[in-house]
Amino acid sequence: MPVKGEITKPQQRREQAREAIRQEILAASRLIITREGFGALTMRKLAQHVGYSPAAIYLHFRNRDEIAQDVSRSGYAELLAALSSAVDASPGDAVSRLRALCAAYVRFGLENPQTYSLIFMEDPAYLAAVLAQQAADDPGARAYALLIDSAEALIAAGHKLPKVGKPPRAATAVEFAETIWASLHGIVSLKVICPAFPTSSAEVLMPIMVESLLGSTTTAPAAENGSQRKR
């Protein structure tokens, strides 16, 4: 139904219809992927799901990869939403927010294994594309930025990041944030691919990681109990 007062040319109506079908196809793709994984997304199955012939899909998407990219993008958007709301709901201090962020990340991965697998464990193209396109509105880039910002907030709050390299220097916010991310990804990806294997639960592994990493930072203002463990 056109908005009152707007002129709806036949062209526009057609455009809207096209977009609606596109979204319908994407919704079906997401459903198939979250249920059976990316490998199960075939053009035939997808066409059957939306009630078209396989050939019709190609009128709206160039190929299977373009669909995967779009679904991937919405997967990053879901992740971003989960992380954002966790950050917003947490208390004000930097440490608490970082803890909340980590917990939300792991929870998202475990609750959406197929989506997580698609966006972080499948073809590198989707992952690389996120980094390559520095568009600030990309949900993947924004999720990444959320983590970096949290590490910077830690520094701003007076925490000193752990030393690294020879000669030793303080780790940068990006290095520290990526260390956290890689650690969390290790838990999630192992659990996603083989739920039984790390015999300990993510609820046990994650706090050990996060608290160790947070513990490796030292607070500058309150130097009463300096906990440097080396040099």
Added chain:
Amino acid sequence: MPVKGEITKPQQRREQAREAIRQEILAASRLIITREGFGALTMRKLAQHVGYSPAAIYLHFRNRDEIAQDVSRSGYAELLAALSSAVDASPGDAVSRLRALCAAYVRFGLENPQTYSLIFMEDPAYLAAVLAQQAADDPGARAYALLIDSAEALIAAGHKLPKVGKPPRAATAVEFAETIWASLHGIVSLKVICPAFPTSSAEVLMPIMVESLLGSTTTAPAAENGSQRKR
């Protein structure tokens, strides 16, 4: 050529020939996988490589999965060898050995991305099978045990593992070891699937992780500088 003094019956000779062909097929499989990845291992390509027809492969292996299992097993053996030699070459103290183990693990993964991918990032069957079969001679189980042992050596050397859970209790050796493993896996798997993405190099990320985790342990005997960071 039979060993001098042994009686080589026709039966034995045939057995040896069969085994030789089996090994030849496995060698070709490893070559294909390390070059092009597990996905590129097809019966046709494999047959072409060893100079047989596709059908001939089925005389020596039940199916593709059996080949994958065998290659996977040898992958675990390679990993075990890399870890063992690193442990043997390191100084005696528990901390140094754990550091050496971690460095060797990451190095192995980065130097053998396709093998690493096969044994830790593909079909869960291979990973689960290693855990399921508690056979002590399985290379995968032995590599796992090597890590657990290192964590236990840390305890034996007087280190207290970090607290976890509510109410807080000290983490077990298995929990601590699996935390280390998951962290390292996070680095390697991200780098393997998308070398460009964690923008920091593994050489930077890995020490931050390992030193943080080691730093979260406290040495009991020398309690002069207790570095509890909480409670």
Added chain:
DNA sequence: GTCTATAGGCTGATAGAC
């Protein structure tokens, strides 16, 4: 034992009728 030939299935993608 090893081969050729082939069954029977799947895939992504396209040409051309309506």
Added chain:
DNA sequence: GTCTATCAGCCTATAGAC
């Protein structure tokens, strides 16, 4: 625009000739 029909290729696995 949407369809049917099909291409060209891949796959695992097997039957039966030599």
